[in-house]
Every structure is written in C-alpha cells, then in structure tokens.
Amino acid sequence: MPKVTPDHKEQRKQTILDAAQSVFLGKGYQLATVDDIAARSGLSVGALYRYFPTKSDIMLTLLERKLGRAPEILQRLTQDIAGAWPRLQRCIEIFVHALHVRHPSTGRFLIVAWGEAIQDNTVRKGLQGRYAELVDYLASIIDEGIAAGEFLPGAESWVIASMLVGMADGITLYWSTGTPGMDLRAMRFTTLQMLRNYLTPLAIREE
Amino acid sequence: MPKVTPDHKEQRKQTILDAAQSVFLGKGYQLATVDDIAARSGLSVGALYRYFPTKSDIMLTLLERKLGRAPEILQRLTQDIAGAWPRLQRCIEIFVHALHVRHPSTGRFLIVAWGEAIQDNTVRKGLQGRYAELVDYLASIIDEGIAAGEFLPGAESWVIASMLVGMADGITLYWSTGTPGMDLRAMRFTTLQMLRNYLTPLAIREE
DNA sequence: TTAATTAAAGCGAGCGCTCACTCATTTTAC
DNA sequence: GTAAAATGAGTGAGCGCTCGCTTTAATTAA
Numbered sequence A, B: 001m002p003k004v005t006p007d008h009k010e011q012r013k014q015t016i017l018d019a020a021q022s023v024f025l026g027k028g029y030q031l032a033t034v035d036d037i038a039a040r041s042g043l044s045v046g047a048l049y050r051y052f053p054t055k056s057d058i059m060l061t062l063l064e065r066k067l068g069r070a071p072e073i074l075q076r077l078t079q080d081i082a083g084a085w086p087r088l089q090r091c092i093e094i095f096v097h098a099l100h101v102r103h104p105s106t107g108r109f110l111i112v113a114w115g116e117a118i119q120d121n122t123v124r125k126g127l128q129g130r131y132a133e134l135v136d137y138l139a140s141i142i143d144e145g146i147a148a149g150e151f152l153p154g155a156e157s158w159v160i161a162s163m164l165v166g167m168a169d170g171i172t173l174y175w176s177t178g179t180p181g182m183d184l185r186a187m188r189f190t191t192l193q194m195l196r197n198y199l200t201p202l203a204i205r206e207e
Numbered sequence C: 001t002t003a004a005t006t007a008a009a010g011c012g013a014g015c016g017c018t019c020a021c022t023c024a025t026t027t028t029a030c
Numbered sequence D: 001g002t003a004a005a006a007t008g009a010g011t012g013a014g015c016g017c018t019c020g021c022t023t024t025a026a027t028t029a030a
Helices: A006-031 A034-041 A045-051 A056-068 A072-079 A083-102 A104-117 A121-147 A159-176 A184-199 B006-031 B034-041 B046-051 B055-067 B070-078 B086-101 B104-117 B121-145 B156-174 B184-199
Strands: none
Touching: A006 A034, A006 A045, A006 A056, A006 A104, A006 B156, A034 A045, A034 A056, A045 B046, A056 A104, A056 A121, A072 A083, A072 A121, A072 B156, A083 A104, A083 A121, A083 A159, A083 A184, A104 B156, A121 A159, A159 A184, A159 B156, A159 B184, A184 B156, A184 B184, B006 B034, B006 B055, B006 B104, B034 B046, B034 B055, B034 B070, B055 B104, B055 B121, B070 B086, B070 B121, B086 B104, B086 B121, B086 B184, B104 B121, B104 B156, B121 B156, B156 B184
C-alpha cells in the first residue's frame, strides 16, 4: 500500500505497538524477538523496521504512550473535586484501578519495563522521567492540602508521593508475577486509610 | 587441585557466586555472560560449569543465600525485644538498613532478580518463596500484637505485611535505578509513623 | 475507461555476531 | 602414578537488523 495516508501509517504503528506489548507481556523484553513481534502484528520484519529504528525504540514508544499522559489525565478527571484529600484519594484510586483492573496488561507491562530499565539506560531514563511527572503531580496535591490547612503542616509532600508511587509499583510487581492470595482491594483500602490517618490527624479531621 | 577438601569446594562456589553478583549488578542478568563471570572469578568457563549446571542456577543459588536466611536472622536479632510494635519497627529498620546501607549491593541484586523473575519461571518461583517467608514472619508479629491488645483488632496482618515488603521493594527499585533526590531516611521515618498511627490508634497508644 | 508509470510499502532469506555450554587435553595435589 | 580439577577453543543455535526484490495503490497518459 504505497503513498498511503498519515492516518494509515499511524494505524500501522499502533498495530505494531499492540503486538509488541502482547509479546513483551508473554516473554519479557529480552526474550521477545523482533520476529515474534512481526509475526504477531501480521507484518514482516522488514516492514516493522520501516516504522521503528530499533527494538528498544518500540519499548520506549510504548512507555511514552502508556504513561506519558497519565498526569494530564489524572488532572482532567479530578479537577472538579473539591478538597485535597478527596482529590488525592481519587487519583490513587484511578491510578491503581487502571493498573489492576481496567488495563491490567499495562500494569504488567510497566513491570516488564522496570525489569529492562535495570540493564538499559535509555529505558531507565524514560521510565524515571514519566514517573517523576507523576510524583510531582501527586506532591502538588498534597502541597495544596497543606496550604489549605487540610493536611498536617509537617508532611513532606515529595517523600509521601514517592512512597505512594513506589508502593503501587512494588505491589503491582508482586501481583504481576502471580503471587497467590493477594487481596488488592484490601491493600488499596488499607493504604488509603493509613494515608488519611497520617495526613489529616484527628485534630484537623474533626473540624 | 584434585582430590580437594569439601571446604575448598565450598570456597570455590562462593568465589563464583561473588563474581556472579558483581557482574549481575553491573549489567543485569541477561546481559551478563558466563564468560564475564568466569573472568571475574579468575576461573575458566569449564571450571565454572563443574560447580553450577547452568547460568540460571547461579542466580537461584545467589538468591537462596542472600534471602533464604532473612526471616531466621530477623527473628534472632529481635527475639529479646518486648512488645510487638518495637519488634516490628526493629525488623523493618534492620531489613531496610540491610538493603540500603549495610549491603546495598544485595538490595540492587534483588531488583535485578525481580527483573529476571518477570521472564524466568524458575527465578520467579524462587523469589516468591523467599518473600512469602518474610511476609509470613512480619505478619506473625502483627498477629501477636493484635492478640496482646497492642494493635487494633481489625488489622489484617497479611495485607499489611505484604504492603510493607512491597513498599520496601518499590522504593528500592527507584533508588537502585538512581532516581535522584530520594530521601530514604525520610521515607523510612514516614513509613514507620504511618504504620504506627494505623496499628496503634490513640485510644490504645495512650494506655 | 483503461493501460502505463511510479514510488512507497512490504517481504524474508541471509549476514554477522553473540552466547551458553561442551569436551579433548593439560595441569595439579596427593 | 592417578584421579580429580581446570582449561579454553570450539559448537551450534539464536538474534537484531539489512537489502535486493516484489507487490500495490495512486497518478498519469492515452
């Protein structure tokens, strides 16, 4: 199909990315071969290399598309919610729900990406950047809460935000490797309660 | 050196394991070659295969030696501490301190292992087993605290223990990939405070 | 309307290389 | 002298990526 619309090119790219994600989920990044991805996408290896310069680049593009718009989406979905705590709570719920329920494959994909980040500088930089944006956004909500007198003044927003995202990742890690008997709902509930206890102690909460 | 003592054989094994860890830390598991490990250990590839049947087996043995005795060690180091909360707190401090300060290479190694666990069933099973033991042990402390009336009755010990270990891992993950500006001490402090607030609410704490 | 032309899209065998693992040979401790 | 330990060149499978060729859809010419 020569001289094809830009739309069509974008569709092809997405097809390849979908195939790549599915292969990465099944075998991890290193064990996934370019032949695998080509076969799954219904294209040839050569065609695939017309859209992406390297295998690593496929992974990076996937990361960007999966995580790049997360802060913006969270912002859009929670901008009408009044109060820092309800907004923070909603953000965590949306994020965790997305990783574990709505798009569980994305959750597992992120873990694969972390596995690769350990040995690949480019992937590591990509992941770090995307996560930093997320942490910054959560921290900004906490800061607002502190400024509004809703949260305990001493809370270090960046520390807490990092912990939250770290916890989400750690738990996704266990869960994605199929550790049996994990009650994700109970964990989310307990986390939120712990967090609320910490950020808004009784004195403030009862006002 | 033929007809050598069992002691000497054990030493050789340990030499190889040390070399392997150092190579794994530098390049990750997949990118580390058997040649690398042989070179670092000062032995030949052939000699190495006299002590370990596969590369994967080296990783598994390393895992077992690093993590297998953790619950037992924690128990020994904290058995004299009275009260569930002080003991739990000490366990977390010891564990985190071990991962981040005393043996930071072990912390980073565990992350490499997780990366590999995602694509290798054997490694995954090994890691899951080792971590389950740890979670069980922490949960048992929490259960004791509940039984003694020291902790809130409703607390689900296994959920909390999983969260704690998951959090430790998630945070180690960020930290090990060199995410800048992370204040590990502040995180540990905040975590412990959150946990204490949750497990021993004011009503109980003020007794 | 149809045929000829064109340029991009698609193909896949094959190249060059890496790597886990082997084995015939040599070295070593007793 | 001997049996175990150590050696390291070799093996063969597998992989990312290339490149010369074919196919196809849009464009142009008749």
